[in-house]
Amino acid sequence: MMKTQLQLLLLVLSVGLMGCSDSDSDRDTSPDDTITEPPVEEFSYDATLTRTEYGVPHIVAEDWGSLGYGHGYVFAEDNYCMLMEEIIRASGQSLEFFGEAGGSESTDFVFSLVNNNSDGQLEERYLSQQPQYILDLVAGYAAGYNRYLRETGVDNLPETDPDCRGADWVREINAVDLWKYFRRIQLQGSTDQGIVRAAILDAKGPGQAGASAMPAPVSAADLQRAFANADKGSNAIALGRDATQTGSGMLLGNPHQPWFGVGSWYQVHLTIPGEYDAMGAALKGFPKIAIGFNKDMAWTHTVSFASRFTLFELKLNPDDPLQYQVDGEFKDIVPEEVTIKVAMPDGSFEERTHTFYHWEYGLIVSLASTAGGIAPEFASLFDGWPTPQGTVYALRDANLENLRGIEMWVNVGKSSTVGEFADALKVIGNPLFHSLAADRNGDAFYGEISAIPNVTEKKMEECIVGINAVVRSLTNNAILALDGTRSDCQWGADADAPQDSGLFGFASLPSFFTTEYAANSNDSYWLSNPEQPLEGFPTTMGFIGHEGQQQNLRTQITHEMVGQRLEGTDGFDASPGFTLSSLQQLMYANRVFAADLTLDDVLTVCTETAWPEIFPPPGGKRACDVLSQWDRLANIDSRGTQVFTEFWKAISAGGAAFENAVTDQSLWFEDFDPTRALETPKGFDLSLEVNRERILSALTTAANALDAANVAFDAPWGEVQVLLRNGIDVPIHGGDGGMGVFGAISSGLSDGGYRTIGGGNSYIQTVTWDESDCPIADAIITTSQSINPESPYYSDQSELYSRKEWVRMPFCDDAIEANRITEPLQLRE
Structure with a gap:
């Protein structure tokens, strides 16, 4: 290693200088005298770890393996059990170790198949694609993670949630374990969707029916939501020189990811001097920066609801149900049996077996349950092997063989301009994000x-x-089933796409460079800048919020707030254009855009309704009284946010697939107009008595929900929406993204309030530059760094977020030294 070689050189020089000193001139010597050099220890891994305020680790190493080693070790200090549990699940062993209560049969079967490495398949087919330095990075991460376990011992692990202290499923991991975990994350928007796993397992084989039970009815919106991975979201704003007061670029990254487990974030700074230097957030258990910044460039992502798979209807050979026809020739369907272990309540184990069926590009599925849920009258057309049409359906997943993401994100972190950033994306390793x-x-x-x-x-x-x-x-483009009898109906082949992937290449995908701004809040690419709309692309590139379709309320408020800032009319700053401060004020504004659009009409209905003279007043009347005094914000001192939250859930029930958008145009006073997509729809149409009744019904539903949960209608929002940390309620501002809160928080109502936050604002960063070499970056991680209740980093940043504060991210050496809270730790193995 470079440092070891330097130490050896200094040792040799020091010995040489000693030999030339005057004090040696009187020393008795003989020809047989020799200077014995002490042995120099060689290290496979050698990294330096320094923590700055709020537990942010800075890792410096001379090689990629050592960088991963330091990262894996410090991550384990803060979040050991979280990754260990997810590795068990990605290995298809959840029922074996967690039993029926904590495991998932569908996950175990599918990932026992997908991540099977008993014959080296994973390494041969997927890891062989990786450059050596990426393999070194991942192997080093596993080694550092294991070092923490060896030093701590399984019986001394901190008691966290999840808790693995003393558990029999804790073990040292290897690089393949991590690649299995990465692969499961890559498949979140496709094969690992619950509805897709169910369709795979419903394919029972020749002569068998697919639907095991009468499916529950679902709307097209419900189905689209399930296929769209719609429990995730994000906002992002990238500003060019024409949108900022300084002329430098500026970026807001605001991913709405889970607060716990898979998809949650960890702040870290990773450096190989002269080769890689990036800071920001890594998905927990990943060895690279996913959203972050470096000396010259900052980047972020938002979840995209483009298609990640399609189906194909295969015509079966009438004489052999394990063959299908393409261009007049028959190809084989190959069965593969998978066995999993299941822990039983009495401590014994049972084995369960399932047979999967492979076609050329993936797995056979059954649509019987899915189709029956949408349109029962069509269910019989999709049932059986073969169906009444003599066919079966097959799945092809765009990310099944995509493990290009780690290298892609490393190259993103090396980029110094947005042009280089775009070049890094061209390997198409990104599984499901706008960038x-x-x-x-x-x-x-x-x-x-x-x-x-x-x-x-x-x-x-x-x-x-x-x-x-x-x-x-019926599914609004969520389910696409192509004709499998024709090879020309298979996926296309762009020259700049990964070889044999069947994906669109960079040149075919929507993108633009700008000196003004770009923004996305999970609708399609269409209006990422309304002044230069991206048009003429297929619905596969974004079936939610596609061209000409109604946009979600966060998309609308994002562009409205950016427009107001560019005009200087938002009250943040009298001068037009963005500063870092005004960008942060936009982030924490907590406007409820649905209230801006509709609350005046709701209050009109409230005042024009003849409420009965009883005490206590009807719930709807009490809801009206609170809403009339509400500030229309989701701040911790706002009183009434909970009333509007439940009202909006009720009024939008059964609406669009994503974020509770009200797509029923009969409710709106001004209907959606594609030519004014960011300004419509708006207002409730009170000329229709049915709409007045619908509003009153939603108010009553909201009141009943809050009464049942023992939540006061006028309690401060910060007493109602909280994160519990060591017995203390940390007030959480922000609200349901479905009602147009830019700072989205996903939390369900339960007894006492919104006390179980699933996700939303997670790692937030605002970044810009001045004439110095150091980026100016303020960030926050809403959940704090550690899952250990005994750690000082368990709730510290959560409390900062509650107060709308930020952490200045120390990037350059002098800033790290000024903010460090630990002595540099040399990690060697």
Whole structure:
């Protein structure tokens, strides 16, 4: 290692200087005298770890393996059990170790198949794609993670949630374990969706029915939501020189990720001098920065609801149900049996076996349950092997063989301009995100550069026919089933796409560079800048909020707030254009956009309703009284946010697939207009008595929900929405993204309030530059760094977030030294 070689050189020089000193001139010597050099210890891993305020680790190493080693070790200090549990799940062993109560049969079967490495398949097919330095990085991470376990011991692990102290499922891991975990994350928007796993397991084999029970009815919106991975979201704003007061670029990253477990964040700074230097947040258990910044560029992502898979209807050989026809020739369907272990309540184990069926590009599925839920009258057309049409359905997943993401994100972190950032994305390793970036030169970038099946609108029109065209329409493009009998209906092949992937390449995907701004809040690429809309792309690139479709309320408020700041009319700053301060004020404004659009109409209905003279007043009347005094914000001192939250859930029930958008145009006074997509719809149409009744019903539903949960209608929001930390309620501002709160928090109502937060504002960063070499970055991680209740980093940043404060991220050496809270720790193995 470089440091070891330097130490040896200094030792040799010091010995040489001693030999030339005057004090040696009188020393008795003989020809046989020799100087014996002490042995120099060689280290496979050698990293330096320093923590700054709030537990942010800075890791410096001379090579990639050592960088991963330091990262894996410090992550384990803060979050050991979380990753250990997820590795068990990604290995298909959840029922074996957690039993029926904590495990998932569908997950175990699918990932026992997908991540099977008994014959080295994972290494041969997927890890062989990786450059050596990425393999070193991941192996080092596993080694550092294991070192923490060896030093601590399984019986001394901190008691956390999840808790693995003394558990028999704790073990040392290897790099393949991590790659299995990465692979499961890559499949979140496709094969690992619950509804997709169910369709895979419902394919029972020749002669068998697919639906094991009568499916529960679901709306097209429900189904679209399930396929869209719609429990995740995000906001992002990338500003160019024409949108800032300084002329430098500026970026806001605001991913709405889970607060716990898979998909949650860990702040870290990773450095190999002269080669890589990036800071920001890594998904827990990942060895690279996913959202962050470096000396010259900052980037972020938002979840995209583009298609991540398609189905194909395969025509079976009438003489052999394990063959299907393509271009007049038969190909084989190959069965594969998988066995999992299940822990029983009495301590014994049972084995369960399932047979999967492979076609050329993936697995056979059954649509019987899915179709029956949407349209029971069509269910029989999809049941059985074969179906009444003599067919079966097959799945092709865009991310099944995509493990390009680790290298891609490392190259993103090396980029010094948004042009280089865009180049890094061209490997199409991004599984399901829009990408936005800004740089110190004042350039910004937006791109939907991710793994999307290469299925054009023309191909859909030609290859989705018959009952499959009906399914496409009923699911608003969420389910696409193409004709599998024709090879020309298979995914296309762009010259700049990964070889044999069937994905769109960079040149075919929506993107733009700008010196003004780009923003995305989970609708499609269409209006990422309304002054330069991206148009003419297929629905596969974004079936929610696609071109000409109604946009969600966060999209609308994002562009409204950016427009007001560019005009200087938002009250943050008299001068137009963004500063870091005004960008942060926008982030924490907590406006409830649905209230801006509709509350005046609701209050009109309230005042014009003849409420009965009883005491206590009806719930709807009490809800009206509180809403009339509410500030229309989701701040911790706002009184009435809970009333509007429950009202909006009720009024939008059964609406759009994502974020409770009200798509029923009969309710709106001004209907959605594609030519004014960011300004419509608005207002409730009170000329229709049915709408007045609907508003009153929603108010009553809201009141009943709050009464049942023992929540006072006028309690401060910060007493109602909280994060429990060591017996203390930390007030949490922000609110339901479905009602147009930019700072989205996902929390369900339960007894006492919104006390179980699932996700939302997670790692937030605001970044810009001045004439110095050091980026100016303020960030916050809403959950804090550690899951250990005994750690000083368990609730410290959560409390800062509650107070709308930020952590200045020390990037350069002098800032790290000024803010460090630990002595540098040399980690060697």
